Amino acid sequence: MFESLQGLGEIEIAGGLTLLSLLIGGIIMGVGFIIARTVRLLFTKYYAPTLPQDTAKNMGKLLYFGILILSFLVFTSSTGVDLSGLLVAGGIFGIVIGFATQSVVSNLISGIFLMIEKPVKQGDSVELPGLDISGTLLDISTFSVRIRRFDGTIIRIPNESFFTSNIRSLTSTPVRRSEVVFGIAYKEDIDAAISVIDKEIRKSLPFVLMIPKPEFRIKELADSSVNIELFVWHPREDWGEVAPVLLKVVKRALDAAGIEIPFPQRVIWQAKE
C-alpha cells in the first residue's frame, strides 16, 4: 500500500504535480465539499429561520462557496502547484472574458448592490412603472430578480434592469390610498351627494379606514357634470377589497338617493332664419 502510494508520488503529470498530490488534493476538495454542504445545512436549519429570507439565502451561499474556495486554496498550496503562470494567462483571459461578459458582471454587481441597499424585500408587492411590471417579489438572486405578476405568471428581470428602474413598493407602508372620480349633475346638491356616499362606504366597505376618513374634493366643473374625487385609505393588503368596488358603491349610493349621474350632453340652439 505504502509502496504503491510512493509509486504514485513519483508519477509526475505536469510542473511538479504528481498523481499522489492530485489524489490528496481530490480528498481535500471532497472533504471541503462535504463540510460546505454540512455547514450550509446546519445554517439553514438553525440560524436561517431567525434571519430575513433574502439575507438567509445569501448568507447560505456565501458560506457554501466560501468554504469551497478555501478548500481550493488549501488544495493548491498542498499540491505545490505554481499558479503564477496561470495568473498571467488568467489576467489576459480575464480581460477578454470581461469584455464578452459585461452584462453578466453588471448583473452580478447590481445584485450585490440590491442586497446591500434592499429597496424591497421578498414577498413585497412592487411595481416597476418603467418596465410596466407589477407583482410580488419572489427573490433576488445573483443575476436576476423574479416577480410573480398579479396574473399568476412569473417574470425574470436582470438585476441591472431592476436596479436602474424606478421601484414602487406597494406594501412598505401600513396603509394605502385608493381614489376614484365620479360626476353628478349640476342641479344636484353636492353636500347631499357626499353625505350619502360617505354613509354607504361606512356601511358596505369594512376595510375603509375611519381615520383618515374618506375625503371628497371637487375636481372640476366639467361640461356635463360636477366631477368629484374620492380618496379612501385601507390596509395595504386589502386593495382588492376596496379599489375595484369603490365606483360600484358610489353608484349604488347615488342611485338609491336619486342623484343623477349625467352623461355627456350637448344643447343645440337652432337660429331662426
Place this chain on the structure above:
Amino acid sequence: MEGGVSELHITQFGIYKITDCADFVFPNTEIKIKRISERVFSYLRKNHDDEIVEKIIPTQSNELTIEICPIRPINYPAKRTSYVYLDLETPIFLSEGSAATIFVRCPVEIGLFLIHDGQKDSLDWFTCDPEHSRFGLYGSPESGTLCKYAKSEIVESYYDSIPFVNGVMEMNIQNELSGGHSISKIIFPITDHSLYYRDSKTIISSLNAVLKKKLTLEVLDISQKSIQTDWVLSPSYESAEPVKRMDMGVD
C-alpha cells in the same frame, strides 16, 4: 352557566352541552346547532345580511360541548392588527399632578369554542356590530400604526356594557406633566388584555395610562393591569403574539 337539555334556546355567554339541538340568538346573528346523525352535529350561523356559515362537526360522543364567550375585537373584517384605537366621545381633562379612574366601553367579538378532552378549539367567531367594526390609523400613512377603531363612551361601572357588542374596561389615568392635558384617544395592544364574562356582559382587564415626559417628548405611557374578578375568563381566540408597546404622543 352550563346546560345539558336536548333543546336549548340560548341568549347568554357560557358553556353548553348540546345533545340534540340548540338555537343561539345574538344581535344581528343567529346560530343553530343540531345533531344530524350518530356523533355528528351541524353548525349554521346566519347574520343580518343573510350570509351563512355552515360546518359539520364529528364528535366522540352524542354530546357536543361548546363555550360561547367574548373575544378580542381584532378579527373582523380580517386580522390585520393587535392594536385598538378608542376614540373617546368626551375627552378627559387632567390637571397637573392629578389622577382619575374611569370606565370606558371597548368593542368585543364573540367566539365559539369546541370543548373536548380538556381543551378548547376555536370553532367560529363573529361580531354583532359589523357596521362599527372598522380600522383607523394612528400616526402618518408612512409610519403609523393600523388599529381597530371604535368610538368609546365613558360609563359608570363594569355593568354598563352593551351585551355582546362591547365590554367595559377600567382605565387609571395619571398626569405627571406640567400643566393640564386633555385625553381624547387611547391606543393600546389589546392582545395584552384578558376578557371576562358573566351572563351577556363583558369586562376587559384594566389599563394604566400615565402622561409623562420621555426625553423631550410628552407621551401617554400605556400598560396593562390584571384584575381580580369572579367573572369567567374567556379563552383566547387568536394566538398570542408579542406586540411592541407604543409610546403615544400627547396632542
